[in-house]
Structure formats: structure tokens, C-alpha cells
Amino acid sequence: xxxxxxxxxxxxxxxxxxxxxxxxxxxxxxxxxxxxxxGSTMLNGQTKGERITVRGRVFDGTGTALKDAxxxxxxxxxxxxxxxxxxxxxxxxxxFTGFGRCPVEQxxxxxxxxxIKPGTVPFNDGRPQASHITFWIVxxxxxxxxxxxxxxxxxxxxxxxxxxxxxxxxxxETLIAEKTGDxxxxxxxxxxxxxxxxxxxx
Amino acid sequence: xxxxxxxxxxxxxxxAALTPQYKTSLKRSPxxxxxxxxxxISERTGPTFNQNMLGELDNDLVLNYAKxxxxxxxxxxxxxxxxxxxxxxxxxxxLLEFWQANAGGRYRHKKDGYLAPLDPNFGGCxxxxxxxxxxxxxxxxxxxxxxxxxxxxxxxxxxxxxSLFGSGFAQRLITQMYFExxxxxxxxxxxxxxxxxxxxxxxxxxxxxxxxMPMDAIxxxxxxxxxxxxxxxxxxxxxxx
Numbered sequence: 001x002x003x004x005x006x007x008x009x010x011x012x013x014x015x016x017x018x019x020x021x022x023x024x025x026x027x028x029x030x031x032x033x034x035x036x037x038x039g040s041t042m043l044n045g046q047t048k049g050e051r052i053t054v055r056g057r058v059f060d061g062t063g064t065a066l067k068d069a070x071x072x073x074x075x076x077x078x079x080x081x082x083x084x085x086x087x088x089x090x091x092x093x094x095x096f097t098g099f100g101r102c103p104v105e106q107x108x109x110x111x112x113x114x115x116i117k118p119g120t121v122p123f124n125d126g127r128p129q130a131s132h133i134t135f136w137i138v139x140x141x142x143x144x145x146x147x148x149x150x151x152x153x154x155x156x157x158x159x160x161x162x163x164x165x166x167x168x169x170x171x172x173e174t175l176i177a178e179k180t181g182d183x184x185x186x187x188x189x190x191x192x193x194x195x196x197x198x199x200x201x202x
Numbered sequence: 203x204x205x206x207x208x209x210x211x212x213x214x215x216x217x218a219a220l221t222p223q224y225k226t227s228l229k230r231s232p233x234x235x236x237x238x239x240x241x242x243i244s245e246r247t248g249p250t251f252n253q254n255m256l257g258e259l260d261n262d263l264v265l266n267y268a269k270x271x272x273x274x275x276x277x278x279x280x281x282x283x284x285x286x287x288x289x290x291x292x293x294x295x296x297l298l299e300f301w302q303a304n305a306g307g308r309y310r311h312k313k314d315g316y317l318a319p320l321d322p323n324f325g326g327c328x329x330x331x332x333x334x335x336x337x338x339x340x341x342x343x344x345x346x347x348x349x350x351x352x353x354x355x356x357x358x359x360x361x362x363x364x365s366l367f368g369s370g371f372a373q374r375l376i377t378q379m380y381f382e383x384x385x386x387x388x389x390x391x392x393x394x395x396x397x398x399x400x401x402x403x404x405x406x407x408x409x410x411x412x413x414x415m416p417m418d419a420i421x422x423x424x425x426x427x428x429x430x431x432x433x434x435x436x437x438x439x440x441x442x443x
Contacts, residue, residue, distance in 0.1 A: 007288050007427045008215050011401040013378040013392060014224075015363070018309045022301025022363055025327045028311055033266050033325050034257065038299075061229035068313070074248060074371045084247035086369060099249035121243050124207075134244050136374050141226030143217040143395055145374055147245070165239060192233045201211060201236035202245050202372055 012144035017068050019138065024070070024103045039072065039101025042115050046095040049078025049116035053184045054150065054177070057109045058137060061192035065109030069139035073100045073113055073150075075132075080119030117152070123161040130160040137189060147200040150187045151176045171198050206432035207241045208372045209288055214397060221395035225352055245372035246431075251297040253331055260329050263300070263342035267325030274324035276305025276343030278419035281379070281407065284336040285366065288430030292336025296428070299329045299365040300340060307348030307358075316348050341419065347386050359386035359393070368428040379424050380406045 020028035024037040043051070054073070057065040076082050081092035092098070102111040120128045133150040151157050153176050166172050174197045177185035189197045219231035259266035268274060281300075285293045303309045303326065306318030310326050324343065332338045345360050361378045368374070380387050387393055387406065396402045404427070413421035 005290060006430065007286060007290050008212065008401070008404065009288055009429050010375065010377050010404055010427045011396045012216055012375060013363075013396075013405070015365075015376045017313050018301060018311045019363070019365075019376075021309060021311055021325075022299045022327045022329075023365060025325065030267070030310055030325045030327060033327055034260065034329070038297075066230070072374070074244070076244070082243065082247035084250060084369075086247040087243070097249065123242050124240060129242065129244070132244070134371055136371065138376055139230065141224070141228075141230035143219055143221060143224070143227060143231075145376060146232065147372070149244075162237075162239065162242070166237060171234075191230050196232060196234055198234070199232050199236050201213070201238040202208075202241050 014140060014143055015070060015138035015145075017140045019068070019070050020103050023101065027103050037101070039097075039099050042097045042100045042113065044095050047116060048093050048095070049119075051183060052115060052117050053181075054113045054115060054133065054187060055110055055180075055184070056177075056187040056189060057111070058104065058139070058189045059191065059193075060141075063193065066104060066139050067106055067109050069104045069109070069111075069137060069142075071102050071104065071111045072136045073115070074098055074134045074136070075115065075118040076121050078116055078119050080121045082121070125161070127159070127161050129162060130157040131155045132160075132162075135187075135189070142191075146191075147202050148189065148197055149175055149200070150185070152185065153177060153179050166198055171196075174198050207246065208370065209430040209432070211429060215401050217395040217397070221391075223391040224395055227395075241370065241372045246370045248367060248369060248371040248373070250295060251331055251367065252295075256329065256331065261340040263302075263324070263326065263328045263340065266328060268323040272323045274304065274321050274343050276321075276324075276346075278341070279344050280339060280341050280413065280415065280419050280421040281362065281424055282337065282339035282410075282413060282421060283407075283424040283426065285332045285338065285426050285428060286336055287368070287428050292332075292334070293368055293428055294332055294334045294336060295369070296332040296336075296338070297329065297367045298332065298338055298426075299327070300342070300362055301327050302342065302345040302362040303348060305343050305346050307346030318346065318348065344381065347384075352391055356391060357386050357389070359384045359390050364426065366426060366428060370431070373428045375426075375428060377426070378405060381422065382406055382408050
């Protein structure tokens, strides 16, 4: 039989300790090549929606915050529309990128995003998903980027179809950010050990 | 048109999270099973980037950090190839970002203390966006190999890091490109975490004499494959959705 002519996805390799050089060169002192680091600004003055700050850290199995991780987020606008050509349900807010990228701070390990609270978007069967932000995390020692999600503690997450698939209900909590101030949420990611974050194969 | 859900990621083709020969993975690898699910609109969509964001020298690492009239030290190379998906179709509009060490194997980064000197004319970063036929190209110098603290005497083969955005966030990929003929490839703990020889070979760029510029720069060809998407034509949809 003739084999099917599909290709294989290129294997992932770790982002390594010097990911900043390519992804956020200004952050690591390489100035004058790119005008600004990609994903450093998600909003402008005209962006619709509730301004929020999302901060957190990524912890390894010893409970130590990573100092060399890079975190990316992708989310819908305030109306629940993605600023993407794959979005067929309407026109997303032109003043919102939906995409953020943040290298963690090199002393504290903290990432911070200034964004807006996303609207809800449908699941594949039409049920609404609770408001969420998609996370992708890479670092030295992470062989393939890790997908996860942030959910909000002040939203109704009880009928979310994705959270509903988590078998160990206690682990759902690992995806729910903590409200740590007015319009501020903290989302800590734990790569392994106690309260290991739920990561997705998506 | 392929804008449906993604093919299941072949985890037997990809490196595992826990690879003891790469020591840093030990405490940075999830131990629970991943939660598997079909991608939703949150992962089928993704950020898009257009040519307007690119500077003239973004894809020219030979010049984009060099002082006026000076050049970096090293073998001049051109890296070119195509971004395809698992359906073997070109993926246009992909933002590719690259980073690498200089010819001596030293990164322009405060965490890198290797003996080899920095090159005042080499920054080590670049980017481009794939064309309608999935093609991309950039110019650089060949990075040197370097030692790293893992085993007592581990060396990285010459390599260039790549970051790619496909049309959906589920395609997000970071990988590394190696150079044909480098004996260090087969001694590297980061390479050897790739379970199949065919997978390793997928990351080795081949010398392309036809694309090589005589008396100027050696060309390497490096095709990259992102996850495939299903056609939405027959996908299950609720009425009116």
C-alpha cells in the first residue's frame, strides 16, 4: 500500500536560557534592532473593556520561581471575539491585539500583563466557555511549550466545558487566578509538585 | 480551507517533558497527564503579523547589529526554506523569529559567560514572515558550538533557535536548526531527547549549493512543519452555529 503523504510536525526543542535574544531583544539589552519587543503592548486608549493586570510566577518542582521563562497569552476581546482571520463570528476590537508576551523579571521571576477582561467564547458544541486567557510557557528545561488557561475567580466557572473535563476536581483550582487587588489577578503556574497546574494537550 | 481543529500532536515524535539526560528538565517537567481535548476557537485562532512590522534589516543578522562599514566575524550563510503544515501545504504569514550565538559560540546575553568573546558587530536576533508559498529566508553567520554546564563535558552543536506562529495558537512552536555534517549533533543531550532519528534529521539543515551565492555565502535549506488542520467542511456543528 502507498503510505498517506502527511508530514510530521517538526520536533520542539527547548527555548533555552537565551530566548530573550530572539523574542524580546530590547529586554536583554539588544537595542536598535527591533523598535519594540513583540507583545509588550496589548492595549491603547481606545480599547474597549475592563482594564486588568495579570501577574504571576512560574515555579519549578522545588518551589523556586523560574528566572528565565517566557510567558505568552492569547485572549478574546471584551465582546468575546478573537482578533484573528480564523474568527468568523464578527470583527474584533481593532484597538486590542489579543496577544501578549512577557519574559519573567530576571530577579523576581514575575510576569505582568496589562490587558482587559475577555468576553466569553463558545466551545465547539456551542456551549459558552467561561471567560479565560490562554497561556503558553517556555523556558530552559521545558522541552515542549506548555499550554494552559487562566480562569477568573469572580466569574461563574461552574458550567465551563473544559474545566468540566478535569477528572480530579481539586486540580481545577490550579487554573483559577487569585484576585489580589482592584482589577488585579495573580496566576501562579506550578510545573510539578504540590498543586501542579493542569496543562493541556490541545 | 483548513481552519478547523488541529491534528492530534504526535507525542511519540516530540520530546518527552522529562528527559533525565537534560538535567534542567527534571524539576521543570509536569508529572500529571496532560488534559487532552479538541482545540476550541481559543486555540484555533492566533495572532497575525504583517510585513509592516518588519524593519529592512530584520532578516539580515549580518548587518542588523553591525557598525557602519563593519561586518561580524564568521562564515557567511543564508538560511532558507518553507513553512509547511502536516498536510504538506505551505503556511503563509508565519512570523519566524531567530536567535543564535556568534561565530565563537558566545551569546549576547548577560547570563552567558563563555570564554569566547562577544563580536561587537553581531547581535544574534532576526525575524521574517513567510510568503504566500510558505517560503522564508534570512542571512547570518554560522554560529559556533559551545560548552554548557550539564554533563562535565557537554557541547552544543552549532544551532539557530527558531520561534514560529502558525495560523492558530495551538501551532505555536519553538525549535532549533542544526547544520549538516556537524559531529556534535549526535553527542548532544538536547538533540537526543528527540525519540526518532527521523525527527532529529528533520532539524538538520542541508547545504544547498544551488542557492549558495558564489564568492559570498553558503546556503542551507531548512523546511519547518507545523501541525495540520482539518477542513471545516464536514465538521460537527450545531444548527446555526
